[in-house]
Amino acid sequence: MRYYAVFLPTLNQEKSQEYRAEHLTFLDEKRREGKIFANGRFPDGAGGLVIYRAGTLEEVEQWVKEDPYIIQGARGFDIHEWEMVTEAILPL
Known part of the structure; x- marks a missing residue:
């Protein structure tokens, strides 16, 4: 299983607001299917990021x-395979 980071840049703010509920329902479905590792929005309005778990780029x-x-054309997308590093030492 590989991880893929998907940047969803905002293309149309009005459409982003209009289709937000449907987008979140879609993400919830993918999460229940075990396909999403993490997701969230950028507070500056640039868009959001979804980290998918999949076997291939084509699946994602x-x-x-x-x-x-x-x-609906509210967001674009840019996909990159992501090599996650865990057990990072964080400053206290």
Whole structure:
């Protein structure tokens, strides 16, 4: 299983607000299916980030294209395979 970081830059703020509930429902479904590791928005309004778990880039691209934000033109997308590093030492 690999991780893929998907940046969802805002293309249309009004559409982002209009389709937010549908987008969040979509993410909840993918999370229940075990396909999402983490997700969240950028407070500056730039968009959001979803970290998917998948076997291939093609799988993730297919899922992303099913997101209401993408279907409705509210957001764009940029996908990158992500090599997660764990057990980082954080300053106290």
